[in-house]
Amino acid sequence: MSQNKVPILDLKPQYQAIQTEIKAAVNRVLESGQFILGEEVGNFESAAAAYLGSKHAIGVNSGTDALMIALRALGVEPGDEVITTPFSFFATAESISNVGAKPIFVDIDAASFNLNPEQIRDQITDKTKAILPVHLFGNPAAMAQILDIAEAHNLKVLEDCAQSFGSAYKGDCIGCDGGCQDDVRNSITGQRTGAIGDAGAFSFFPTKNLGAYGDGGLITTNDDAVAELARKLRIHGTLKRYHNEMLGYNSRLDAIQAAILGVKLPYVDKWNQQRRQVADTYNRLLENVPGIVTPAVTAGHVFHQYTLRILNGKRDAVKEYLASQGIGAMVYYPVPQDCLPVYQGQFPTYPVSEQVAKEVLSLPMWPELEEAIQERIVATLKDAIAL
Numbered sequence: 035m036s037q038n039k040v041p042i043l044d045l046k047p048q049y050q051a052i053q054t055e056i057k058a059a060v061n062r063v064l065e066s067g068q069f070i071l072g073e074e075v076g077n078f079e080s081a082a083a084a085y086l087g088s089k090h091a092i093g094v095n096s097g098t099d100a101l102m103i104a105l106r107a108l109g110v111e112p113g114d115e116v117i118t119t120p121f122s123f124f125a126t127a128e129s130i131s132n133v134g135a136k137p138i139f140v141d142i143d144a145a146s147f148n149l150n151p152e153q154i155r156d157q158i159t160d161k162t163k164a165i166l167p168v169h170l171f172g173n174p175a176a177m178a179q180i181l182d183i184a185e186a187h188n189l190k191v192l193e194d195c196a197q198s199f200g201s202a203y204k205g206d207c208i209g210c211d212g213g214c215q216d217d218v219r220n221s222i223t224g225q226r227t228g229a230i231g232d233a234g235a236f237s238f239f240p241t242k243n244l245g246a247y248g249d250g251g252l253i254t255t256n257d258d259a260v261a262e263l264a265r266k267l268r269i270h271g272t273l274k275r276y277h278n279e280m281l282g283y284n285s286r287l288d289a290i291q292a293a294i295l296g297v298k299l300p301y302v303d304k305w306n307q308q309r310r311q312v313a314d315t316y317n318r319l320l321e322n323v324p325g326i327v328t329p330a331v332t333a334g335h336v337f338h339q340y341t342l343r344i345l346n347g348k349r350d351a352v353k354e355y356l357a358s359q360g361i362g363a364m365v366y367y368p369v370p371q372d373c374l375p376v377y378q379g380q381f382p383t384y385p386v387s388e389q390v391a392k393e394v395l396s397l398p399m400w401p402e403l404e405e406a407i408q409e410r411i412v413a414t415l416k417d418a419i420a421l
């Protein structure tokens with residue numbers, strides 16, 4: 035193979051563009067001697083809250099901890115049920131199980147890869163406490179419908195925004211190209227994900243749309259009481275030393291990561307716009323290719339992943355061929371959460387989710403990905419499909 039390898043994600047161009055600012059920010063923290071919480075974290079929390087349009091933002095150790103702490107802060111307790119999607123990274127269901135509640139899965143909509151709101155009502159019982167939609171691959175879930183259901187049944191809504199930092203939700207676009215957004219209730223038009231439900235959980239894992247250089251996470255909420263509880267839970271269940279009121283966690287955002295995130299935050303809209311551009315280009319290059327389904331560039335989609343469906347049972351062969359030509363494509367996710375060994379035999383089947391898990395293929399995606407490389411990826415993909 036003579037050509038260079040194309041990875042699924044290349045973080046280097048972004049770092050090269052901002053390295054002077056990053057190094058200055060890291061140095062500032064090193065010289066301050068303050069490494070946990072403190073002013074850097076407070077400043078980033080304020081900037082993130084303002085950007086996201088949320089009253090409160092609370093920095094924590096990871097996206098997983100953000101989910102777990104937010105669930106507890108919203109009042110989810112052992113024995114409660116939380117409705118979520120089977121088609122996500124395991125941290126989503128794991129956090130529900132880890133707080134002692136039970137995940138209740140609802141199948142997805144194949145066009146958006148997100149929770150199908152039409153199927154939520156049937157799963158609500160007297161134990162249901164919350165709905166946990168995931169804005170998968172950066173595509174906002176059907177929040178208008180989810181909020182309506184939550185309101186009618188007195189449920190909390192926690193958004194898993196690990197893949198959707200910066201996504202501006204413009205309305206439910208299930209199976210359409212975004213043109214339906216005008217029908218949506220004005221009150222939620224254009225809100226950022228994470229500021230729509232009762233709370234949001236974000237991850238700053240390095241590969242996410244806003245990534246740190248290590249682990250990090252954030253909880254958003256407009257509710258003062260939820261925010262205060264989350265602030266206590268992240269630091270051993272108290273805001274006052276030797277006054278621990280409950281069992282909490284050691285889950286704080288590092289000052290170094292907060293300073294790095296503070297440098298990156300002003301760029302995130304530009305990077306997300308570039309991701310949408312890359313997705314547009316893929317869609318244009320892949321127009322009229324048989325045997326695949328391309329993702330719609332819906333309103334607010336920030337393309338954490340660009341994910342195709344490869345039909346006719348060819349997905350694995352296509353992935354293998356791409357790999358043989360030096361192109362890194364990945365399967366997110368090969369196994370729905372309910373089918374993982376940890377939950378073996380506990381859930382019925384969710385047919386759309388299981389079908390999609392056999393068809394999905396994510397192509398290389400990062401903001402600076404050049405069109406010439408996309409052309410090579412698509413040419414190789416076409417060869418693979420024709421094999």
Ligand SMILES: *Cc1c(COP(=O)(O)O)cnc(C)c1O
Nearest residue numbers: 096097098123125126196237239
């Ligand atoms: C990355 C991710 C998480 C977990 O975030 P971490 O920071 O890795 O703990 C949770 N949910 C989804 C959908 C994710 O993609």
